[in-house]
Amino acid sequence: MTESGFRSAEDLPEGVSGHLGNLILALADNKRLLGIRYSDWLLGAPSVEAGIACSAMAQDEWGHARILYALLRDFGHDPAALEHERASGEYHSSELLDRDVASWEEFLALNFLWDTALSVQFEMLAESRYEPIHYKVRKLLEEERFHFDHGQGWTSRLLSAEGGRAALTGAFGAAWNACLCWFGPEDDPLIATLAAHGIVRRGAAGARARWLERVGPLAAETGLAREADAIWASTREPVWECYLAGRRRAAEGGPDEDSLARVRGDRNRELLMD
Amino acid sequence: MDFGAVLRETQGGRDLPPPPAFAEPAADLAERARRALYEVADPEFPISIVDLGLVRGVEGDEEAGAVTVHLTFTATACPCMDFIQWDVRERLLQLDEVGKVEIVTEWDPPWTTAAISARGRKLLRSVGVVT
Incomplete structure (x- = not known):
């Protein structure tokens, strides 16, 4: 880091703390819910090895969520209350995680597209001037490498299987807008403020571009991304009509009753x- | 919740290799504490947390009788974090001069197998674990 860091939320400039706390809460909630979705496939994955991978990835996600919730103490939150006492509408998790997914191709949309979208947001925090997160992100990203490999490997495998491309096209298409919107609109004041203070490395458009760079080569085979002059772009524009900036999701609602009971550990x- | 009673009942019965033979007596509280941590086993492998590379540093305040241990873990979702921290506290509080133990968790740089000591590798190989 070339600029001096912020050792706690108290040291952050006015207005930054709330935005960063909001982003960390969204990351924590998504990690917690994604862990549940991974765990749903421990026994139903197409192979024993994939089931074991789901188990390991679920464990990783819950570990990441635990670290992030604990970090929110620095922002004046009570981590135990955040983890165990909130109603569905208070979660800042993606609509993609509101209920269990019915098929392996939908699972891959979470594993390859959504998990990568979360990792890209962590990449943006890797050199954050907010030191408490800066010092955790490298470990998180190292663990996430295997999640990406798993999602990428299975996506490639399905793309070359009979009927696989059509199945993935449907599942990826259904998840695509949520992923595009996750990074926020180009003029997102939350991310812009964080970028201006060196809390995140790039703004919303930069993060989205980075995500497209990572998922684009395979997503292109489902018609959702294209490459021109070594730059990957979405073939669809994000739809912002239902975007809830405060909760970083593109639809009303929240985790369903069963998911909520599990995520809170009732x-x-x-x-x-x- | 206090898991102490449960942990006290479950941590026994492990064969932990003896700590290394140190040529010189420990110079200070920090070193005495670090050496004591050779007697804290990783819950999954029969080597100490020092040999596993989980102990990043130990500081001692002789006057206050306080020790600060900088710990990392192999994974963010390590299910044994609470066990390990409990065992660290328990062992250090057995030192006559220690009345307070603080544990600081560190994730950067991330733990890798490169952090395992030569002695730890040898011990792991002896139980069939290749690193």
């Missing part, structure tokens, strides 16, 4: 003993 807490 049943686990019934078993807690003093």
Whole structure:
């Protein structure tokens, strides 16, 4: 880092703390929900190896969520309340994670497209001037490398299988807009403020471009991305009509009842003993 | 919740190799504490957390009887984090001069197998774990 860092949320310039806390909460909620979606496939994946990978990825996501929720203490939140006491409408997770996914191709949309979208946002925080996150991101990204490899490998495999391309085209197409919107509109004041203070490396458009660079080569085979002069672009424009900037999602609602009970650990807490 | 009673019952029975033979006595509290951590086993592998490379640093305040341990973990979702931290505290509080233990978790640089000591590698090989 060339500029001096911020050692705690208290040191952040006015207006930045709220935006950063909001972004970290969105990342934490998405990680927690994504972990559940991965865990849904422990026993239903197409191969034993894929099931084991789902188990490992679920564990990673929950570990990442735990670290991020704990970090929100620095922003005045009570991590335990965030993890266990919120209603569905208070979650800042993607609509893609609101309910379980019915097919392996939908799972791959989460694994390859959505998980990568989250990782790209972490890449943007890798050299953040907010030091508490800066010092955690490298470990998170190192663990995420395997998630990308898994999603990429299975996507390639399905693209070359009979019927696989059509299935992926449908599933990826359904998830595409949520991914595009995750990074925020080009003039997103939240991200722009964070970029201006060196909290994130690039603004919304830069992060979206980075995501397209990572998923574009395979997404192109479903018609969702194209490359020109070594720059990857989406073939669809993001649709912002339903975008909720405060919750960083492109639809109303939140996790369904079953997901909410699991994400909050309601049943686990019934078993807690003093 | 205090998991202490459960942990106290579950951590016994492990065969941990003896700590290295140190030629010189420990110079200060930090070194005494670091050496004591050779007696804290990783919950999954039969080597100490020092040999596994989880201990990033130890500071001691002789006057206050306080020790600060900088720890990392192999994975962010390591299910044994609480166990390890409990064992670190438990062992260090057995030192007569220690009344307070603080644990600081560090993730940067990320842990890799390169952090395992030569002694740790040898011990792991002896139980069939190749690093």
